[in-house]
Amino acid sequence: MNKDNVTVEIERLLEKEDYELIDLKFGRANNKTLLQVFMDKKGDADITLDECGDWSSKIGSYFDDSDLVGDSYILEISSPGLDRVIKKEKDFIRFVGRKVKVKLKSPYKGSRVYREGLKGFEDGSVVLSNELKFKIEDIMEVRLEPTEGIS
Numbered sequence: 001m002n003k004d005n006v007t008v009e010i011e012r013l014l015e016k017e018d019y020e021l022i023d024l025k026f027g028r029a030n031n032k033t034l035l036q037v038f039m040d041k042k043g044d045a046d047i048t049l050d051e052c053g054d055w056s057s058k059i060g061s062y063f064d065d066s067d068l069v070g071d072s073y074i075l076e077i078s079s080p081g082l083d084r085v086i087k088k089e090k091d092f093i094r095f096v097g098r099k100v101k102v103k104l105k106s107p108y109k110g111s112r113v114y115r116e117g118l119k120g121f122e123d124g125s126v127v128l129s130n131e132l133k134f135k136i137e138d139i140m141e142v143r144l145e146p147t148e149g150i151s
Contacts, residue, residue, distance in 0.1 A: 009068060010037060010059060018042045019055070022080040023087065033073040038080045052077045082146035092121035092142075099145040102126065105138055115145060 003026055011021045020042050027034040039055065040047050056077040063069045086092055086100065095118055102114045117129030125133045126142060 006035070006068060009062070009066070013059065013062060014039060014055075019047070023085045029074050031072075033069060034076070035069065035073060036076045036078070038078055038085070040080055040084075047079045052079065083143045086142045086144065089121050092118065092126060095144060096120055099147050100128075101143045101145055102128065102134060103140040103142075104134065105140050108132075108134070108138075112140075 003024070007021065007024050010024065014021055018041065019039055021037065022040055023036075023038040025034075025036040025038075027036070037055075037059065039052075041051075056075060059077065060075050063073065063075070083101075086095060098118055099115065100118045102116070104112045104114075106112070114128060114130075114132065116132065119127040119129050119131075121127065122133070124137075125135050126139060127133050
């Protein structure tokens, strides 16, 4: 199983119906491949539990028919949650003004974690409200802080 191939196929399935892949995680559970698909609707509407159930059936059937994943797997479909991961440039732009938690791969000024307002995305870098700017390749993860906004 190739993670890139699985990602491309899931994105292709979702985009046909105005949904998007937010994140995809692979792991192991009970001697099976574990695929965790975090997805959302395009636009401002949130995905519902029923929609996650529907997509679990659709994606599971596709995997079974295509043999893309292999013999035995566990598929989990869920919303990205309030503390969603932000990876794509369009999402950094979408969530400008929101508070984020940035985890760096290596410490900067003695810290690997910064909680700040998201100011923007420029030239492949995340810009925070305290004027810090981190290149995307230096970042381990960016998540929304589960708050309504920043002051």
